[in-house]
Amino acid sequence: xxxxxxxxxxxxxxxxxxxxxxxxxxxxxxxxxxxxxxxxxxxxxxxxxxxxxxxxxxxxxxxxxxxxxxxxxxxxxxxxxxxxxxxxxxxxxxxxxxxxxxxxxxxxxxxxxxxxxxxxxxxxxxxxxxxxxxxxxxx
Amino acid sequence: xxxxxxxxxxxxxxxxxxxxxxxxxxxxxxxxxxxxxxxxxxxxxxxxxxxxxxxxxxxxxxxxxxxxxxxxxxxxxxxxxxxxxxxxxxxxxxxxxxxxxxxxxxxxxxxxxxxxxxxxxxxxxxxxxxxxxx
Numbered sequence: 001x002x003x004x005x006x007x008x009x010x011x012x013x014x015x016x017x018x019x020x021x022x023x024x025x026x027x028x029x030x031x032x033x034x035x036x037x038x039x040x041x042x043x044x045x046x047x048x049x050x051x052x053x054x055x056x057x058x059x060x061x062x063x064x065x066x067x068x069x070x071x072x073x074x075x076x077x078x079x080x081x082x083x084x085x086x087x088x089x090x091x092x093x094x095x096x097x098x099x100x101x102x103x104x105x106x107x108x109x110x111x112x113x114x115x116x117x118x119x120x121x122x123x124x125x126x127x128x129x130x131x132x133x134x135x136x137x138x139x
Numbered sequence: 140x141x142x143x144x145x146x147x148x149x150x151x152x153x154x155x156x157x158x159x160x161x162x163x164x165x166x167x168x169x170x171x172x173x174x175x176x177x178x179x180x181x182x183x184x185x186x187x188x189x190x191x192x193x194x195x196x197x198x199x200x201x202x203x204x205x206x207x208x209x210x211x212x213x214x215x216x217x218x219x220x221x222x223x224x225x226x227x228x229x230x231x232x233x234x235x236x237x238x239x240x241x242x243x244x245x246x247x248x249x250x251x252x253x254x255x256x257x258x259x260x261x262x263x264x265x266x267x268x269x270x271x272x273x
Contacts, residue, residue, distance in 0.1 A: 011183040036243040043214050047182040099225045108215035
């Protein structure tokens with residue numbers, strides 16, 4: 001089953017993103033705690049993309065796809081017009097740095113890397129795809 | 140795959156018309172400044188949490204309890220707000236304790252081990268004991 005969602009790059013749309021992911025996964029027997037971690041990771045990915053690649057322009061749209069097949073890893077895709085915010089290229093600050101420099105950012109990328117099993121980017125002629133893979137236990 | 144696609148599209152303007160997703164209340168009791176966070180804290184709403192804590196610290200409160208019992212969700216933007224006050228609390232001898240988190244919110248803090256860096260209590264009673272140094 002594939003779920004799709006199109007969203008504009010306003011951070012006020014993040015709640016809609018979270019509701020979409022939660023609703024899609026709930027139907028498939030994914031545990032509450034897995035869902036809450038995945039929702040968090042995808043919120044972080046989308047807010048990074050909206051803020052850093054699209055400067056919160058609500059007219060810029062990207063698409064989310066969720067591919068759910070029972071007893072297979074969950075596949076999440078963020079499909080954008082070519083703008084890439086590659087978190088693998090980012091060296092996240094240490095927690096010490098965050099405390100001492102009173103930085104309010106930098107935790108999101110750490111969360112995504114802790115939660116997701118694999119993050120890969122694919123560049124096509126007119127679009128870029130960020131694919132996040134997560135192994136979960138289905139009940 | 141494409142044929143079975145269950146397509147859902149968002150009306151982009153819809154969510155803009157929603158009220159803010161977090162409401163923050165403050166009250167003072169027994170020399171303690173209580174900050175109650177109700178709802179969801181993400182990149183769009185973390186500023187309200189930041190302003191409220193800044194106000195409390197700015198007014199000179201040195202016992203600050205954050206009631207998280209109605210906090211339904213927090214993303215890194217909110218976690219970052221709490222982290223950004225650790226140093227200031229230490230420097231100015233301010234005791235800031237979070238309490239009452241639900242299981243999912245508590246898990247969010249523990250993914251990166253932030254529960255070890257912040258003062259977190261199970262409930263209000265324990266939080267008051269911590270803030271009063273009992």
